[in-house]
Amino acid sequence: MKITFLGTGTSQGVPIIGSKHPVCLSKSPKDKRLRSSILIEKDKKSFLIDCSPDFRYQMLRSNHEKIDAIFITHEHHDHVGGLDEIRSINFKMKKTIPVYGLRRVLENLKKRFYYIFSKNKNSNTSKISIYELDNYMDTFIVEYFKVIPLYIWHGPLPILGFRIENFAYITDASSVPIHTMEKLIGLNILVLNVLRKVSKHSSPFTLSESLELIQKIGPKKTYFTHISPLLGFHDEIQNQLPKNVYLAYDGLIDYI
Template sequence: MKITFLGTGTSQGIPIIGSKHPVCLSKNAKDKRLRSSILIEKNKKYFLIDCGPDFRYQMLRSNHEKLNAIFITHEHQDHIGGLDDIRPLNLIMKKPIPVYGLRRVLESLKKRFDYIFSSEKKKFTTSNISIHELDNYQDFFIVEYLKIFPLSIWHGKLPILGFRIEDFAYITDASCIPIQTIKQLKGLDVLVLNILRKVPQHTSHFTLSESLKIIQKISPKKAYLTHISHFLGFHEEIQKKLPKNVYLSYDGLIIFI
């Protein structure tokens, strides 16, 4: 399984427009972060987790032109804002792309992208998707012969999803991971987990110390941190201070599991 980190930044990305923060002014490519998203490749099938506003550029930059499914963690703009840009992929693949998420999230998509769901739309003039609700899955669902386990996560007071595929799991925007979900995350080769900054604490995102405690509790072989704010600091400096099996992800990073 091949994992490509398409984006590893927070809702504003790095650099932030107009910011004079040293990290935003960094010349290091690893300090420049688009909105968080990953692409999973397995048996020549391609699966996207979250489709943010940078989706078009992310796909161009990674030279990908096919998607077999999109999994949405939650309905915030930095995780769904690029949905309209799947239209060229529809034209290439000549079929709808299935989108999976909680019912609440899919209803939000219908409101924000109402023209996609309009009965009056013309073929191929808008993005073409099929929607699949995940609210009633207690265990796993199957897409293209691949088992995907939806994970219950809390983003502040908002219930959202993470996803486990084989011995890989992706969790972003978490502020709390329920005990039952922790149990579902045992035995991982790779865990991807969000980290906003060092301090102060945030109501809806893990800080560095909180993420490291969760990683220690789950004990994956390796962990990669994502959804990173400029307030965390410079990539190279932070990486030197992390445990040996914990890594800061960066845009364009590719790992194999």
């Protein structure tokens, strides 16, 4: 299995427009982050988790041109804003792309991208089919792969992470229920959100909270994503992390 980090930034990306924060002014490419998304490839199949507003550029930059399914964690713009760009994939693959998510999330997409779901849509709109996951507490099957939905909390909002084989992706989490923790045992790679060092936000994990969760789960390797400038410079933070815990960066590739 090959994983490619298409984007590793928080909702505004890094640098943030108009920000004079030192990290936003950094010249290091590892401190420049598009909105968070990841591509998973195995057996000639490609799965996308979240379709960020930067999707077009992410696909061009990583030289990818096919998607067999999209898994949506939740409906916030930084996780779904690129769905209109799926049409290029439709044209290339000559197929409709399935999108999986919670019923609430899919209903939100129907309103936001109403022209995609219109009965009178034209040929120049994205072609996607939607599949509700509310009734799949344990597993669902996509292209012969078993996918485990991970039910987590983003503040008061219930959202999803996803596990495929020994890989799991969690973003924007503020808490992980015990029943989900049990589904995270035996991971080779965990991808987990970390927003900043100091808690000034009601939702996503701080660095210490993410490290505490990693200790409980015990994956062989962990990558942090959904990173804001307030966490600090990539290289400086990396030097402070425990063994086998890494800051992801845009374009990073790993294999399981």
